[in-house]
Amino acid sequence: MKPDDIPEDMPEDIPEDMPENISGDDSEETVQVPNLDPAFKYEVMRNEGAGGLKYCFACGACTASCPIHEIDHGFDPRKLARMVQLGMKDEVLSSPLIWYCSACRNCEQHCPQSVEFFNILNVLKNMAAEKGYAPYAWVVQTRHLMRTGMVFRTDEAWETRRKALSLPPLQLDGEKVRELIELSGLDELIVKKRP
């Protein structure tokens, strides 16, 4: 992918207003089990490091030790594990929640059944990105990274501050980074559209 082929930083389909409750759907709606996908859990567990999910008996030690849950109760590892077990595929993959994890792995430390929840989340994130559910912020950053080799956008003020600190101007070439990204297949994920 040439730099000019990379889409603009801001995807066109980004909603004008992000929802205020960013932890997403707090639905109280009844789950219609017949509409779920019982094979989803196997799809997830097939992946390296995610097989422990089958042992989860929903004790909640993960949620109780999660620093993200403390800040935003919407992020609840036990609930997410449960949703996967029951086969709530669409709801899980489209949920912004799966991207909240800070990778501290407290949950894994405390899990009595050795479920590696961080690995499970990674599997879910990959599946979600394949479907175009990657968060916009991540898409924007990755696109920018590919174009400039930098995660953050820089501007004149930035350069002025660097100059004041006697730092040289930033002149990065995104080429090497782009090669790596293309090797990993990440470039294909950043152009996926949400269903």
Added chain:
Amino acid sequence: MPSDSKDKRIGVFICHCGKNIAGGVDIEALLQSIRETPGVKFVAENRYSCSEDGQIDIQNAIQDQELDRVIIAACAPSLHLMTFQRCGESAGIEPSFVDLIDIRKWTMHGNPEKVDPDEALERSKKLIKQAVKRMSLKRVIPQVVVKTEPSVLVIGGGVAGLEAALDLADKGYEVNLVERLPTIGGKMALLYKVFPTNDCAPCILAPKTAYANIHPGINLLTYSEVTAVEGYIGNFSVKVTRKPRYINEDSCTGCGLCVEKCPQKVIDSVYSAGIGERKAIYIPYDLAIPKKAVIDDENCLYMKTGACRLCEDECPTDAIDFDQESRTIELKAGAIIVATGFDEYNPTEKTEYGYDRYDNVITQYQLARILDIDGPTKGKLLRPSDGKEPQNIAMIQCVGSRDENTNEYCSSICCMYALKHAQIIREMVLPDTEIYICYIDMRTAGKNFEAYYRRTRELGINFIRGRPGEIIEETDTKNLIMKVEDPDLGRLLNLEVEMVVLSCATLPSEGTEQLSGILGTALDENGFYQEVHPKLRPVETNVRGIYICGAAQGPKDIPDSIVQAKAAASCVDGELRKGEIKLPEFIVKTTGPDKEG
């Protein structure tokens, strides 16, 4: 030795039982009050009367104060009366002059009878004073030594009864094993596989039934019921009614030709839980012991209409005997073991689950029969409504258990058998069928049971920590729809499945009340046989010489039933092995064969 003189020297010992009593009643006030009670020569307190130190204190007081009768106010007689009688005996006091009265039930935390300290003080005072009065009136109860019969009656031929019978027969006792049904093996023989090892039930049981059948020390009395029991430990006399099989057991070879010919089909509610049929003449199942035919006289055409007798024509050994009548035999027994097992709760009264209305709602016992490769469906799991393989199944736990409207107790085995059936279905019958187990608590406390639960999760079985409110049947598909709250998700689930299996409570077996009346043994609040003490004397009953084991004492699994069977056998051996026993004379005179009115 104590005399019958008027000058009785009664000592009262009040036990603190740590804080169990001392924490709930004013011991000083109690001591003061008893000290002033007429007839009491000596009063003392102990921190733990039953401990070695406590017993030495009592014995020293007996010597120093020249006591000839003692009352210990502590815990229940079922717990420690024998302890204190032994203690008194070593200090020269006749056992009947040692009394233990329970004042702890009013003071101990967690005891349902606990009352406030003032009430406890009043009640304790009153009870001790009554005991003092009673003790002052007591006479020596003469003891006599009587010979004991070296034979044992075991009632119930399930796994517990068999184990006890084999244990005792191997020890040299003559055992009469009475079984109500035409075959021994009980419920276990019909369970296909048994947790936590998943070996097939016959693998474990068949060697036992076969051994019992040939053991020279065991006399099998199948299709028989105990109708009367008299006597006392060492010398029971028992009446057993043998129902007519209408088959000469000695000639019948179990070939099954009669069964093939019999034109009369009947729903088999006993051996196939109402799932399959049998003939009016039948052999219960392939591995039945004894493998002899039996004629069901309520359904036999000849018995009903006077015409048929096809079986008689067919039998190569002329074993059919329509003239047989029920007969009663008399047996002697030194001791009796009751192992009458359990029955599955009939969930019809839980109308919300529609067991009697919906075709595709069955019980776990029925499922066990269905999954059995030798059972009525040869192991094929099909929906009763249309004979299709169910794509998803829900199991509902605690149906009729832990429920104040039906049975308040936990039936203890249902979690494990639900896991077992889920494993069998997933691994051996319908691997692609989704299984949902709706539970309240998952109780897998036995040895290796937690690993069994983990293994079930490994197979991808869905566990939902909630109890469905009610089941609605979809009229066209006969599918079953239920709402169940999933607290792990914090949401309601709307579950639609093609089959529902109810994990029903374990009840005392039919006829328990009647038999306990014959035996004079007590039943507990749930109708199971009451043990003397739940921890220390779990297989003894209120009648010395009558013991209980297995599910007759309370819901339990096979490992625990075996343990109890062996315990009961050990108790019997302990009482009978000397060949004679010392008993209060009045017991021999009032309940024995030479009883005086």
